[in-house]
Amino acid sequence: MSAALTFSDGQMIGQRRAKSLATARARSRFVAGLRLVLLAAGAVVALNALVQIVLSGGRSAPSPEVALSATAGESERIINPRFTGRDEGGTPYVITAETAERRSGAEQALIDLEGPTLDYALLDDGADASRVLARHGVFDESNLSLHLETDVRLTTRSGYVFDTQSATLFLREGVVTGPQPVHGLAPWGAVRADRFEVREDGQHIILQGDVRTRFNAPASSDTQQDPNSDAGAGRSEENEP
Known part of the structure; x- marks a missing residue:
């Protein structure tokens, strides 16, 4: 069992x-x-x-890119910084300055510049890339913009020279805006306005607010125009170089 x-x-x-x-x-x-x-x-x-x-x-479109090369000093301030990149259209640009200092905290993408300069086809042909565009500037890496302050001078490749106290260059869109009064020299004379814009890669200059223009008299003209007089005034004017 x-x-x-x-x-x-x-x-x-x-x-x-x-x-x-x-x-x-x-x-x-x-x-x-x-x-x-x-x-x-x-x-x-x-x-x-x-x-x-x-x-x-x-x-x-090619993605915007930013590269930084510099010689660092004893502090966080960077000596002779160099920012290189391309806009959405693939046009290269180079931003240099005497010094640069990156902000901390939430504004880390903002870089304060002293004596900024720009080599960019929107402004000119790059023949004089060493000129100072302004005394101070702020480069925004996130939005690819360069804000200029104090004694700002911009030269476009179409021959316009603008002097103002504030301007912002949007490198991604190829646009320059100036919200403060501006005095400009053109191939045909001079202009002044309360504010201005440069669009379409420098092909269109838009002047707004109490616009005044002065046209240079032809050299062969018998009648000389007073260089201190205004040839015209208006609230808004768009010039196509």
């Missing part, structure tokens, strides 16, 4: 072991199949991303 029970117990144990082995094998097959599915899904996602990059590569 004991022998019969022992044999029966052995059979049950053997059946349980066989069942456990079968379950383990089934689980292993399931895990292996799941791995294959995940690998296949990852391959599909990667292939799709590659296709999207290839298809959109020829249409997307």
